[in-house]
Amino acid sequence: MQKSYLVKSPVHFADFGFFVKVGDILVHDAANNNRLTVYRNGEVVRAVKQTPLGIAAMVKSEFIQEVVQTPSAPKSAPTTALEPPKPILKATQAPGVPISKAGYDKLKKDAKLRVGSPPVVKDETV
DSSP: OEEEEEESSOEEETTTTEEEOTTOEEEEETTTTTEEEEEETTEEEEEEEOOHHHHHHHHHTTSEEEEOOOOOOOOOOOOOOOOOOOOOOOTTTSTTOOOOHHHHHHHHHHHHHHHSSOOOOOOOOO
8 A cells, every 4th residue: 555745854864875855755655565765856766665663753753744635526528618607786787777867966976076176074173
């Protein structure tokens, strides 16, 4: 059974004379003579023997973190593309929908307030 691990902290394998760097991927294959393969940038750096106990110690010390892949659902044949629902607009926002004279006057007044000079603030000091 293979398990993959992501290196979170540099680890020195003194018996083999090499370091694994942060970001390296370790693949431990217990069924294949406890082989630990180190991958860096998609290429094999080194393959060594490592016991499950040593791997467990590195996980517990948080030097490495197990990478778990969740099985994805099988892809089915593509169906017709669904269009996203269009937002529902209010009658006053819908283009081409007439509004009442009072509504028009209110919009016109609000526009003048926004465009014109700043509103006059009354000084209410006694």
